[in-house]
Amino acid sequence: MDRRKPLTPAAAHTVTPANSNTRVSTGRLPVAKTASSLPVRPGEAKPTNSNTRIAPARVRVPVAGPARPAAPEPNHGLNSERMRSALVARLRTQGIADERVLAAVQAIPRHRFVDEALASRAYEDAALPIGHGQTISQPWIVARMIAAARNGRELGKALEVGTGCGYQAAVLAGVAREVYSIERIKALHELARNRLRPFKLANVRLVFGDGMQGVPSAAPFDAIVVAAAGLKIPDALLQQLAVGGRLVAPEGGARQRLVMIERTGAQSWVRTELEPVRFVPLQSGVLL
Ligand code: SAH
Numbered sequence: 001m002d003r004r005k006p007l008t009p010a011a012a013h014t015v016t017p018a019n020s021n022t023r024v025s026t027g028r029l030p031v032a033k034t035a036s037s038l039p040v041r042p043g044e045a046k047p048t049n050s051n052t053r054i055a056p057a058r059v060r061v062p063v064a065g066p067a068r069p070a071a072p073e074p075n076h077g078l079n080s081e082r083m084r085s086a087l088v089a090r091l092r093t094q095g096i097a098d099e100r101v102l103a104a105v106q107a108i109p110r111h112r113f114v115d116e117a118l119a120s121r122a123y124e125d126a127a128l129p130i131g132h133g134q135t136i137s138q139p140w141i142v143a144r145m146i147a148a149a150r151n152g153r154e155l156g157k158a159l160e161v162g163t164g165c166g167y168q169a170a171v172l173a174g175v176a177r178e179v180y181s182i183e184r185i186k187a188l189h190e191l192a193r194n195r196l197r198p199f200k201l202a203n204v205r206l207v208f209g210d211g212m213q214g215v216p217s218a219a220p221f222d223a224i225v226v227a228a229a230g231l232k233i234p235d236a237l238l239q240q241l242a243v244g245g246r247l248v249a250p251e252g253g254a255r256q257r258l259v260m261i262e263r264t265g266a267q268s269w270v271r272t273e274l275e276p277v278r279f280v281p282l283q284s285g286v287l288l
Contacts, residue, residue: 084109108170113166113170144258157242160172160182163192166196168225173203182209184211224249229252256279
């Protein structure tokens with residue numbers, strides 16, 4: 001399934017917010033191990049709502065590992081700590097084995113990223129609407145993408161394309177020293193800013209712009225996760241991946257698949273196809 005692919009240079013562009021996080025990346029990170037992709041699961045494609053997996057994985061993995069500090073807890077009438085524990089336990093049974101990622105999911109109260117009316121559904125493993133025709137990704141997808149992109153490494157810079165409400169950016173903040181998240185819909189960019197504000201995540205930078213161009217001024221990135229599906233993964237993003245880094249993105253139109261691309265050299269990228277998924281479309285340009 002692997003193929004190598006030559007690329008054209010990316011066009012430069014866009015906005016980057018002030019960078020106040022001065023922790024310095026140790027540069028190129030070594031690849032800790034070989035591709036950790038699950039086997040591709042064929043068939044039983046059952047379209048669901050957006051930003052979800054189509055064929056659920058059923059893999060049991062061992063339980064272990066430390067927790068990270070929790071984000072500020074709202075008094076919401078939901079016992080969200082316990083609900084998140086149940087969500088994390090479920091993610092484990094569904095094959096998510098990266099303890100850093102699970103701890104980050106545990107730490108972030110997902111109900112604070114959706115409307116009040118949907119808060120009671122925030123710990124279901126489902127995508128939920130966030131307005132403007134977009135959705136907050138299913139927790140399994142969020143964990144799956146971040147774990148695949150992380151590949152057990154300490155991440156310096158990570159880029160998310162498609163901030164939406166900011167949930168995945170908040171989870172990423174638990175596993176990367178610096179997170180850039182770009183959104184093309186101004187209202188969602190602002191929504192995410194408001195939703196993230198109470199968490200005071202000093203390592204998250206929100207960018208308004210077309211993520212198909214990436215964020216060249218902050219590149220290279222040790223990990224890139226794309227939360228919307230294009231017919232093809234934009235070359236600009238492949239160019240902004242650090243050598244040894246991984247990009248995880250859905251690819252396709254009506255039928256989509258999660259794709260993982262590892263940059264193995266200045267001009268070499270290795271592609272691995274993961275499971276079928278359904279995401280909202282990656283669109284070019286911005287919406288004011
Ligand atoms: N990451 C979000 C998911 C948001 S849904 C979460 O945590 O749940 C995907 C988002 O990608 C939408 O908000 C959509 O507007 C955005 N998007 C689509 N194309 C984009 C592009 N070219 N650049 C930036 N964002 C894009």
